[in-house]
Amino acid sequence: MGWREVVSAELGIVIITADDCLHCIELEATLNEQPLDVPNLWIEKQNAVELFGEFPVFAAAVDVLPFVGIFSQGAEKSVVRAATLERIAEALAEL
Numbered sequence: 001m002g003w004r005e006v007v008s009a010e011l012g013i014v015i016i017t018a019d020d021c022l023h024c025i026e027l028e029a030t031l032n033e034q035p036l037d038v039p040n041l042w043i044e045k046q047n048a049v050e051l052f053g054e055f056p057v058f059a060a061a062v063d064v065l066p067f068v069g070i071f072s073q074g075a076e077k078s079v080v081r082a083a084t085l086e087r088i089a090e091a092l093a094e095l
Contacts, residue, residue, distance in 0.1 A: 003051045006041045007071035011095070013040040015083065016048060016067040023082065024066040030085045038092070070095070 052059030
């Protein structure tokens with residue numbers, strides 16, 4: 001599933017990561033043990049040019065990795081900086 005399908009879903013999560021991000025590795029391990037119940041996609045920051053072009057406000061907000069964008073039917077609904085499973089769950093619960 002590509003990023004367009006994830007952001008177009010009723011609820012979808014895009015996780016921005018980087019090779020040298022230790023917290024990203026930790027989040028990935030956590031999500032392997034406790035998968036999210038919504039479509040999600042990991043994208044390396046340097047490979048997200050097209051996504052960032054489509055959602056420039058989202059792109060401008062990316063700072064502390066892992067950075068999560070929560071989308072619904074093509075619209076950005078929330079972001080989570082320095083994402084953990086708990087922070088993602090809180091953001092989803094607030095929608």
